[in-house]
Amino acid sequence: MKLLCFFLLCLCSQALVSPRGNNCTDQLALLSFKSMLSSGPSSLLASWNTSNHFCSWPGVVCGHQQPVRVIALRMGTFNLSGLISPFLGNLSFLKELDLHGNQLVGKIPPELGHLGGLQVLNVSLNYLQGSIPVTLQVCAKLTSLDLSNNYLQGEIPSEMGTLKKLVFLNLEKNGLSGEIPQSLAGCFPSEIWLCTTIDYLLDNNFFDGIVPPEVGRLGALDWLQLNSNSLKAKEPKDWDFLSALTNCSQLQALQFSNNKFGGFLPRSLSNLSASLTTLILDGNTISGSIPEDIALFILLMLLKLLICRRKRKINTSTNSMQGYPMISYSQLVSATNGFSAINFLGSGSFGAVYKGELSGEEVESTKLIAVKVLKLQTPKAHKSFTTECEALRNTRHRNLVKIITICSGIDSTWDDFKAIVYDFMPNGSLESWLHQDANDHQAEQRYLNIYDRVTILLDVAYALDYLHCHGLKPVVHCDLKSSNVLLDADMVAHVGDFGLAKILVKRSSSLQQSTSSMGFRGTIGYAAPG
Incomplete structure (x- = not known):
């Protein structure tokens, strides 16, 4: 009996270093994840133990292949606190990791870069610090990345421009700084433009420099939100990104309020997408006249914003x-x-x-x-x-x-x-x-x-x-x-x-x-x- 237990332990230990792993690896990775968390006595993790199969644990989704492997962790608003275990990088079949709306602290483990099949990563609305791991560039199948509402610092790694399938990026409300990498704006192949839309939310950080004109290569860009940063435009060439955005025929929202944009507003603004419904430019030092083609549009938007502001003021007075x-x-x-x-x-x-x-x-x-x-x-x-x-x-x-x-x-x-x-x-x-x-x-x-x-x-x-x-x-x-x-x-x-x-x-x-x-x-x- 002792020999059998020793043999099983060896198998599980071997799984930790195996490049492909097995379902024993998944169980150990999940238990390690649980060991670094704390939660209330009625926690959803109370049933995370070896008395039942890990595929039945709350938040765990397994695939249909044999042996069964974990393909998703959907644990948003689970009232979890603690650290994100680096052993999650051993869930080699994981496609979705959703930990949003908890009280997680510490850093985003660079070991998540081992998840080559990961498609969705959402750790928003936590208290994570440190920088964005460069290793995420290895997650070549990533389509959605949401790191918003944390306390991340440092620059956006230029290597993230290799994520050719990324169509949703939300980094808003962090402490990120530096320039927006050109590679981030120019990495999408044309075939993606035909089947989806692209959303970039980078507001409420400390980004500086100019907006790279390469953003115009995002033909399927639907939403670009850059409010409350330190982005600037002084010379006419600094506004080239606005001319480049005329290539984005699906653009519905463009927001870059409360930055350091100055100089004259280019006439190319009137050539933006006919689908544009939101344009927010306040909190800058822009001069010049408003192109006649969009003057009526701006007046309607101002009216809408005034109505929204009045409603908000009524709702927040308690x-x-x-x-x-x-x-x-x-x-x-x-x-x-x-x-x-x-x-x-x-x-x-x-x-x-x-x-x-x-x-x-x-x-x-x-x-x-x-x-x-x-x-x-x-x-x-x-x-x-x-x-x-x-x-x-x-x-x-x-x-x-x-x-x-x-x-x-x-x-x-x-x-x-x-x-x-x-x-x-x-x-x-x-x-x-x-x-x-x-x-x-x-x-x-x-x-x-x-x-x-x-x-x-x-x-x-x-x-x-x-x-x-x-x-x-x-x-x-x-x-x-x-x-x-x-x-x-x-x-x-x-x-x-x-x-x-x-x-x-x-x-x-x-x-x-x-x-x-x-x-x-x-x-x-x-x-x-x-």
């Missing part, structure tokens, strides 16, 4: 915002230097936090702030925003983080935008003092003696006592952990992040929850039982 002075999106952009990576402080389940400097009528004098930008695409983020405003609206205590103001409106791409502005805590979180990063050069200067630790414990206890017993309504935090305890310049502790809080109201002789349930609350390892 009772939960009362009691706070409002601040505009553009003011927060200015305060945080465009939500730059330099000002990035960290991220949580429902949003990212940036350091900023606020001045003007909203505050008495210039002061440092922390801006929490909600990821509204994340499930329950809207609820988190409302709950935090409700919880802190009528609380006043020296050991609670103070809300200065809020922002509820639309951003430069007309998407809903919500942010909460707090006092900035220069000494960071308690977690950063207790679990120091080995690469942190200030680590030697950060030390908490026994007196400091007891003082912080008392500060937190005072905050909880106030929340539970002395506020206008009892509030239960539900996610108290070291990363949610912030330290000011005098090392006074302040409890923050009330996105999961419960507000209790008295009804007869009992206390009941006044906010709707959000299911499991808190962080695994910190949440109270029950």
Whole structure:
């Protein structure tokens, strides 16, 4: 019996280095993926174990060939947190990897480049950092790549221009920089133009330079979105891309607002596709006259945008915002230097936090702030925003983080935008003092003696006592952990992040929850039982 077990173990070990692998490889890869994740007690991964076949596990799709192999992982909005395992690169038959809408952190594993048959990769709406792996160029069958709404940095690898079947590329709302590679715009063979459309969404990054005129080779280009970057056009030749786009007969939307485009608007604009329905150019320093052929079109679009803006303003005005002075999106952009990576402080389940400097009528004098930008695409983020405003609206205590103001409106791409502005805590979180990063050069200067630790414990206890017993309504935090305890310049502790809080109201002789349930609350390892 022992000999048989040893033989089976050898077979599975051999599968890890086999270029083709087998279904034992797939099972080990999936279990490795699970081991690097954390999720709630009712997790969909609870049934991921050897007591049943991996093809029956939630999110796993297998093909019909024998032996059966994994061809897709469809795990969008599975409430997963943790790292993406590099062992997913061993799923050699994988065609689709969809992990969008979770709380995944770390980097995109370069081992995903081993998936030569991959056609769809979607890791959007997570908290991934690092750069785009150059190894993705090996995924020659890739047709759809969505890395949007993360914290990726660096340049787009020019090698991605070898992905000749890529027809959907979404990199919006990251921290990517550099020029848009010419190779990315000129890699599509003509036969693709006849059967599909191409969408490029690159807005809300830090791309600079000019738009390469090679973009005009994308004959099937349907949507080009470049808003909120640092792209420029000063000389007439810098506008060559606009003339090149006249070759794109299917173009429906062209957006490059809030960049550094200047000079005169070329007359070739009037030669763009007759299918064009969206043209957004605001937030630049363009001069000259509007070509007569599209003047009427632009007037109609302006009317449409004004109607949309009015509707958005009505929809985003809610009772939960009362009691706070409002601040505009553009003011927060200015305060945080465009939500730059330099000002990035960290991220949580429902949003990212940036350091900023606020001045003007909203505050008495210039002061440092922390801006929490909600990821509204994340499930329950809207609820988190409302709950935090409700919880802190009528609380006043020296050991609670103070809300200065809020922002509820639309951003430069007309998407809903919500942010909460707090006092900035220069000494960071308690977690950063207790679990120091080995690469942190200030680590030697950060030390908490026994007196400091007891003082912080008392500060937190005072905050909880106030929340539970002395506020206008009892509030239960539900996610108290070291990363949610912030330290000011005098090392006074302040409890923050009330996105999961419960507000209790008295009804007869009992206390009941006044906010709707959000299911499991808190962080695994910190949440109270029950």
